[in-house]
Structures are given as structure tokens and as C-alpha cells.
Amino acid sequence: MxxxxxxxxxxxxxxxxxxxxxxxxxxxxxxxxxxxxxxxxxxxxxxxxxxxxxxxxxxxxxxxxxxxxxxxxxxxxxxxxxxxxxxxxxxxxxxxxxxxxxxxxxxxxxxxxxxxxxxxxxxxxxxxxxxxxxxxxxGSGFDPGVTSVFAMWLKKHKLKTIRQLDILDCNGGDHGQAFATNFNPEINIREVTAPARHWENGEFVETPAMGKRMVFDFEGVGARAAYMMYHEELESLSKFIPELERGRFWMTFGDEYIKHLTVLQNVGMTSIDPIKYKGQEIIPLQFLAAVLPKPESLGETTKGNTNIGVIATGEALDGSGEKTFYINNICSHEKAYEETGNQAVSYTTGVPAMVGSAMMLTGKWKGDGVFNMEQMDPDPFLDMLGEQGLPYQVKELDRPVDF
Structure with a gap:
């Protein structure tokens, strides 16, 4: 112990x-x-x-x-x-x-x-x-974290190479609030309002924040609008999958969230530049984070599922040509709350943090230096992750994604 x-x-x-x-x-x-x-x-x-x-x-x-x-x-x-x-x-x-x-x-x-x-x-x-x-x-969370392990599991068991990779993060939960973030508001809003970047042909391509939108039918949730944005695992995935031609990250947001965020951005409340107010220096985004509902307070009221996964296209390991696989997890907000008193967005990050810690403490993952999840054997991690409440499923798609 x-x-x-x-x-x-x-x-x-x-x-x-x-x-x-x-x-x-x-x-x-x-x-x-x-x-x-x-x-x-x-x-x-x-x-x-x-x-x-x-x-x-x-x-x-x-x-x-x-x-x-x-x-x-x-x-x-x-x-x-x-x-x-x-x-x-x-x-x-x-x-x-x-x-x-x-x-x-x-x-x-x-x-x-x-x-x-x-x-x-x-x-x-x-x-x-x-x-x-x-x-x-x-990065031993879900995204980053499990999504990178998903990609490397596909490389170990299904695909010799990964040519295209799309990470899809859908939170289909409803907490009944007009506007609230499901993890730290300051970090969430900084991520969403930053310019989008995706990996293409050996470099990152920058586009306006929330500029590219698509609709995807998520199992356990339904059809949801998802927006392309930058997420840090794209940096490590492009490093550790050298043959990757295109890598993108997508996250779902409801119309109400987009409406509120647009207004807050337009009036300067998402800014991280300090301003003077009554003789005190404050950062608008930090003040906004202080008045928004705390993510840990949303557990009891949040209903529905999350669905987070990876779609990868590349050369099949068995030599049968190019194939596309979708590997994902579906997590219930209600079950997460019942077990730990927290909603599924916290659960899907907290459980992988525990599993990554267990991998290190038991010696299943070890090394001297600084490592990303892609550098580790995906099998023991995903085995334990499933046992601890976040099982995954894999299916072959009939064609690459075209969104």
C-alpha cells in the first residue's frame, strides 16, 4: 500500500x-x-x-x-x-x-x-x-488522457497507422441552470474563447473560435452540435503519432450556452486583462468565475450522459486496407453522482486520474523523466478504467468521417 x-x-x-x-x-x-x-x-x-x-x-x-x-x-x-x-x-x-x-x-x-x-x-x-x-x-484525465490512450489502443490492436483522428467530446447532461460550466469556469471559458487549432499536413492550422460546426448523433445523448476547438492532446498526439495527417478536437455546446457566452464575451467579462474597479485591480474572467455556479454544486441536478471518444482512420493491422474505428465511453451523470456525489464531467476526469496514479504506484507504468499517456501501454490502464466505472466500446465504421 x-x-x-x-x-x-x-x-x-x-x-x-x-x-x-x-x-x-x-x-x-x-x-x-x-x-x-x-x-x-x-x-x-x-x-x-x-x-x-x-x-x-x-x-x-x-x-x-x-x-x-x-x-x-x-x-x-x-x-x-x-x-x-x-x-x-x-x-x-x-x-x-x-x-x-x-x-x-x-x-x-x-x-x-x-x-x-x-x-x-x-x-x-x-x-x-x-x-x-x-x-x-x-494529462491523466479523460481529454487529455483517456482519448490519447484510446488512440494508442487502436494503434496497438486495430490500425498499423492513423491517418486521420477526430476526438469527440459530448456532454448531454442538463443541470437546469441558465449558464454554468461543468468544470472550472475560468479554464473552460479560456479554452472555448481561444482560437481553434487543428493539426493538418505537419502543422497546426488556426481558425476563429467556434468557427467550424458540425452535428453528430451521439449514442446515449442524440444529435448534438459540436464545435472544433483546440485541445492540448492534439499537441502530444501529433508528436507521438508521426504519420498523422489530420487531427481535430470537437466539443458540444447548446444554443443557450453559446448565447450567454457570446454576450459575456461582447461585454468584456471573458477578458483575462486586469481592470481597475473602485481602486482595486480585478480580472473580469476571474470575477465571472466567482459568481457562476460551482461545478461541484451541479452533481445533484445534472441528468443525462456524457459520450467521449475517438474516431480514427488508417491502415489496418491485418493488411485488409484502410479502416475506420470509433472507440468511446458513455457515462451517466446520475450514476456518477450516486457513487461519488459528483456529476459525470468531474467523474470522467477524476477516475482516470486515480487509474493513472494506480498505474504508477503498482509499477505497471514506470520510467524516469516526463511522459505523456501516449508513451504508455494502453491495455492495463483501459482494463482498470473499465473495472472502475468507465468501460469503453469499439466499433468499425463503414467509412471515414466527412465532417
């Missing part, structure tokens, strides 16, 4: 810690820290009620490296699981380097002052982690 330190106390963390407690044979001691200790205490109380397992809680500012170092040395965990904001990735990695402890996160680093999320800042840590004899696993 291993000791683990989880940083962050939002919905994803809540799911991850609940699932860790349900796998006490792997996660012998669970320690949880965030800037607001009361949030950690609430998660610990829920975990105790649901599983009987104890969770130790702490207050920490994850951007303060000396404080993080002191906490890690006090706890002496085998692994630090970063489920805080992407701005805090590098300080936590610095603390892991100083203490010689393995690291895992679910989202790549993003500067506070620029809506730009890329891996190169974290990839630059590879040599230092390798020299220290420790491992960092990046």
Missing part, C-alpha cells in the same frame, strides 16, 4: 479521492491539500461516510514552492497528484524535483496572463526528472 498526496479540492479531486479510498489496497494513505482547507474537509467527510476510509487534510498554496516542499517532506508520499489549476503545474513539479517524488496531473501548464496551454513548459523538465530518477505523468 502506498501513500499519496492530492493537491486541489474541486469536483475532479472529490471523485479521484473517493475512488482512491475505494481502492485501499493500492492507496493505503490519502492526504488532501488545497488553498481552502474546508473544501478538503468536506471531501474527507464524504469519503468517510461512503467508504469508511480516513483522509488527512491540509491548507496549502500550491504556487509557493517552499511550502509545498515542506508539506511533501512532512507527509513523505510516493506520489503527488496535481488536481489544482493548470497555473500551478510548474511550482508543484519544482517541489517534486526538490523532494524526489513522482508527479501526475490532468491538464498541462497554462500561464495566468495568456490563454495558451501547451506541453513545452513541462516537456522541458524531462532531463531533470530523469536525472532525479523520478517520473512525471502528464
Amino acid at each position: 502506498s501513500k499519496v498526496l492530492v493537491i486541489g479540492a474541486g469536483g475532479v479531486s472529490s471523485v479521484c479521492v473517493h475512488k482512491m479510498a475505494m481502492n485501499a489496497d493500492i492507496f493505503g494513505e490519502i492526504h488532501l491539500a488545497s488553498r481552502t482547507k474546508s473544501k478538503c474537509d468536506a471531501i474527507a467527510e464524504s469519503v468517510k461516510e461512503r467508504t469508511g476510509q480516513e483522509v488527512a487534510t491540509y491548507e496549502i498554496d500550491a504556487e509557493e514552492v517552499p511550502a509545498m516542499v515542506n508539506l511533501i517532506r512532512k507527509i513523505e508520499p510516493s506520489l503527488v497528484v496535481n488536481l489544482a489549476l493548470p497555473y500551478q503545474d510548474l511550482p508543484i513539479m519544482d517541489a517534486c524535483l526538490e523532494t524526489g517524488v513522482d508527479y501526475l496531473d490532468t491538464a498541462n501548464y497554462e500561464p495566468k496572463d495568456e490563454a495558451k496551454f501547451e506541453y513545452h513548459w513541462q516537456w522541458a523538465y524531462h532531463d531533470r526528472f530523469k536525472e532525479a530518477g523520478i517520473m512525471a505523468l502528464l
Whole structure:
């Protein structure tokens, strides 16, 4: 049994810690820290009620490296699981380097002052982690995370090459709110309002945000409008699938969401540039995030399913020519809430974070340096993911997608 330190106390963390407690044979001691200790205490109380397992809680500012170092040395965990904001990735990695402890996160680093999320800042840590004899696993959520593992599973079992790849993320849940985001509002809105980028013929092609739309019939949800946008796994997938000719990411949004977001953008509420208000400097998007419903508060009211998957076209492993496969997961908001007290968007990220942690702690995934999900064997991860509530299905399509 291993000791683990989880940083962050939002919905994803809540799911991850609940699932860790349900796998006490792997996660012998669970320690949880965030800037607001009361949030950690609430998660610990829920975990105790649901599983009987104890969770130790702490207050920490994850951007303060000396404080993080002191906490890690006090706890002496085998692994630090970063489920805080992407701005805090590098300080936590610095603390892991100083203490010689393995690291895992679910989202790549993003500067506070620029809506730009890329891996190169974290990839630059590879040599230092390798020299220290420790491992960092990046992006162990669903997208990024499971979607990359899905692609590599297809490369291992179905396709010799992947020529075209489309990631489809559909949240068919209804929470009854006029406007709310299903994960951190600040990160969600920064992603959606940033220019779209997709991989094509060896380079990224930039297009206006929400500029390309298509409709897809998602099993368990129905027909939904999806918009092409940039997501970080496109960067790693284009690196680790060198033959990839085209890679795109699509996410569904309802008309009400688009309407509200357009108005908020038009009046400047999605800006990350500081403004002066009554003598104080505020960032409009951070203020907006503070007044929107908290994602962790949506669990009880959200009904319906998510459907997230990958469609890949390439040369078949068996030599039968070009084939197209669709691999995906369907997750129920109601079942996720029943099990962990959180809605499915948090569940589909929190469970893979736990599974990635288990892969590292059990030695099924190991290495010295900084690694992406595509570099690991997909089989043990997907086997455990299915056992832990997120099974996948695969089917062959009769032709490549043409949207």
C-alpha cells in the first residue's frame, strides 16, 4: 500500500479521492491539500461516510514552492497528484524535483496572463526528472488522457497507422441552470474563447473560435452540435503519432450556452486583462468565475450522459486496407453522482486520474523523466478504467468521417 498526496479540492479531486479510498489496497494513505482547507474537509467527510476510509487534510498554496516542499517532506508520499489549476503545474513539479517524488496531473501548464496551454513548459523538465530518477505523468484525465490512450489502443490492436483522428467530446447532461460550466469556469471559458487549432499536413492550422460546426448523433445523448476547438492532446498526439495527417478536437455546446457566452464575451467579462474597479485591480474572467455556479454544486441536478471518444482512420493491422474505428465511453451523470456525489464531467476526469496514479504506484507504468499517456501501454490502464466505472466500446465504421 502506498501513500499519496492530492493537491486541489474541486469536483475532479472529490471523485479521484473517493475512488482512491475505494481502492485501499493500492492507496493505503490519502492526504488532501488545497488553498481552502474546508473544501478538503468536506471531501474527507464524504469519503468517510461512503467508504469508511480516513483522509488527512491540509491548507496549502500550491504556487509557493517552499511550502509545498515542506508539506511533501512532512507527509513523505510516493506520489503527488496535481488536481489544482493548470497555473500551478510548474511550482508543484519544482517541489517534486526538490523532494524526489513522482508527479501526475490532468491538464498541462497554462500561464495566468495568456490563454495558451501547451506541453513545452513541462516537456522541458524531462532531463531533470530523469536525472532525479523520478517520473512525471502528464494529462491523466479523460481529454487529455483517456482519448490519447484510446488512440494508442487502436494503434496497438486495430490500425498499423492513423491517418486521420477526430476526438469527440459530448456532454448531454442538463443541470437546469441558465449558464454554468461543468468544470472550472475560468479554464473552460479560456479554452472555448481561444482560437481553434487543428493539426493538418505537419502543422497546426488556426481558425476563429467556434468557427467550424458540425452535428453528430451521439449514442446515449442524440444529435448534438459540436464545435472544433483546440485541445492540448492534439499537441502530444501529433508528436507521438508521426504519420498523422489530420487531427481535430470537437466539443458540444447548446444554443443557450453559446448565447450567454457570446454576450459575456461582447461585454468584456471573458477578458483575462486586469481592470481597475473602485481602486482595486480585478480580472473580469476571474470575477465571472466567482459568481457562476460551482461545478461541484451541479452533481445533484445534472441528468443525462456524457459520450467521449475517438474516431480514427488508417491502415489496418491485418493488411485488409484502410479502416475506420470509433472507440468511446458513455457515462451517466446520475450514476456518477450516486457513487461519488459528483456529476459525470468531474467523474470522467477524476477516475482516470486515480487509474493513472494506480498505474504508477503498482509499477505497471514506470520510467524516469516526463511522459505523456501516449508513451504508455494502453491495455492495463483501459482494463482498470473499465473495472472502475468507465468501460469503453469499439466499433468499425463503414467509412471515414466527412465532417
